[in-house]
Amino acid sequence: MQHIQSLQSLINELCKLPGIGVKTAQRLAYFILKKSDQNIPALVQSLNDIQANVKLCNKCFDFTEQKQICDTCTNHKRNAQNICVVEDPSGIQKIESAGVYNGLYHVLHGSLSPLDGIGVEDLKIAELFKRIEESLVTELPITEIIFALDPDLEGDTSILYISKQLSNYKNIKITQLAHGVPVGGDIEYINYRTLAKALENRIEVS
Amino acid sequence: MQHIQSLQSLINELCKLPGIGVKTAQRLAYFILKKSDQNIPALVQSLNDIQANVKLCNKCFDFTEQKQICDTCTNHKRNAQNICVVEDPSGIQKIESAGVYNGLYHVLHGSLSPLDGIGVEDLKIAELFKRIEESLVTELPITEIIFALDPDLEGDTSILYISKQLSNYKNIKITQLAHGVPVGGDIEYINYRTLAKALENRIEVS
Numbered sequence: 001m002q003h004i005q006s007l008q009s010l011i012n013e014l015c016k017l018p019g020i021g022v023k024t025a026q027r028l029a030y031f032i033l034k035k036s037d038q039n040i041p042a043l044v045q046s047l048n049d050i051q052a053n054v055k056l057c058n059k060c061f062d063f064t065e066q067k068q069i070c071d072t073c074t075n076h077k078r079n080a081q082n083i084c085v086v087e088d089p090s091g092i093q094k095i096e097s098a099g100v101y102n103g104l105y106h107v108l109h110g111s112l113s114p115l116d117g118i119g120v121e122d123l124k125i126a127e128l129f130k131r132i133e134e135s136l137v138t139e140l141p142i143t144e145i146i147f148a149l150d151p152d153l154e155g156d157t158s159i160l161y162i163s164k165q166l167s168n169y170k171n172i173k174i175t176q177l178a179h180g181v182p183v184g185g186d187i188e189y190i191n192y193r194t195l196a197k198a199l200e201n202r203i204e205v206s
Numbered sequence: 207m208q209h210i211q212s213l214q215s216l217i218n219e220l221c222k223l224p225g226i227g228v229k230t231a232q233r234l235a236y237f238i239l240k241k242s243d244q245n246i247p248a249l250v251q252s253l254n255d256i257q258a259n260v261k262l263c264n265k266c267f268d269f270t271e272q273k274q275i276c277d278t279c280t281n282h283k284r285n286a287q288n289i290c291v292v293e294d295p296s297g298i299q300k301i302e303s304a305g306v307y308n309g310l311y312h313v314l315h316g317s318l319s320p321l322d323g324i325g326v327e328d329l330k331i332a333e334l335f336k337r338i339e340e341s342l343v344t345e346l347p348i349t350e351i352i353f354a355l356d357p358d359l360e361g362d363t364s365i366l367y368i369s370k371q372l373s374n375y376k377n378i379k380i381t382q383l384a385h386g387v388p389v390g391g392d393i394e395y396i397n398y399r400t401l402a403k404a405l406e407n408r409i410e411v412s
Contacts, residue, residue: 006258009252017237020234026299027225032223034315040254040257047250051242
């Protein structure tokens with residue numbers, strides 16, 4: 001414990017961040033304090049800015065800056081008939097970096113996890129169905145929902161739950177990211193479940 | 207790069223912290239943003255508090271809260287005749303945690319490093335000599351200076367420089383932390399320089 005109260009408070013706050021333990025928090029706090037005149041105003045400013053400016057897009061629920069609808073959703077060059085469903089806004093960044101997807105997104109803001117008390121009403125699932133319903137009466141109805149959730153129990157549960165309800169829409173194709181051997185990976189170090197999936201879904205060498 | 211400017215600014219600020227790379231900064235920024243109503247006000251408050259309240263003690267240059275002289279320096283139960291010289295305030299925490307030292311401290315706020323442009327005037331060296339001079343006319347003159355600097359080139363240079371000047375004071379003993387085998391360590395993994403020092407300074411088994 002620190003004898004300086006303000007320092008201890010900052011350490012406590014930093015400890016709440018993911019992957020930051022007490023020792024790292026102490027190191028960060030001392031660093032911040034050492035050049036406090038330079039570090040603190042800039043950090044405080046950026047924290048205040050982010051709180052004031054960043055909102056959720058009313059359509060896809062990605063983060064957006066001072067707008068009701070984000071740039072991706074209003075971009076007419078993108079294919080509005082495909083929706084890629086992700087858990088978090090960071091997932092969108094990741095998929096965009098792959099550079100092969102040109103559709104829209106929908107952020108669930110989590111995945112179904114009954115053990116952690118995260119149910120259907122905690123996620124943006126109803127909003128996804130509302131989007132689908134609304135699109136059906138337009139010229140560009142949604143034709144494909146692509147799940148890009150984490151390949152874990154919660155992700156699989158969410159896919160199962162949503163896709164079951166989606167099966168009511170006969171014209172919507174439901175897909176999910178392929179499981180398989182990572183490009184550049186080493187067969188030696190791949191777990192048997194991934195390898196089983198990769199074998200199951202093997203593709204013909206053209 | 208993030209398309210959301212405020213998010214990118216926060217990521218840039220977080221990247222300036224020690225040991226935080228771009229990926230970690232992104233993860234932290236997304237975490238902060240996810241629960242921004244809870245996380246941001248608390249973090250901003252603690253940053254503002256620390257900037258407003260934490261100052262340097264006018265005597266030992268440790269951090270102190272809203273005081274001219276810190277609690278350690280004004281604690282009459284401590285031995286004011288021994289001064290332990292450390293590089294940073296975090297060093298004081300470390301030495302206090304050992305629980306065997308009852309003297310006072312002096313924080314240099316760095317160590318001599320000509321290559322990085324850190325010279326004598328950038329450190330609290332003059333202030334240390336001022337403290338010594340002032341103590342000599344009191345009932346409790348300083349009798350020992352203990353160097354607890356990092357065991358690297360910069361630390362050794364600083365010890366050399368300061369101790370040379372200290373040698374003018376005939377009644378002041380100059381010591382430094384012992385080098386040797388870490389308690390609980392494994393001889394196998396200790397570097398040869400440490401082992402050489404440990405052999406050189408070997409102690410009689412009582």
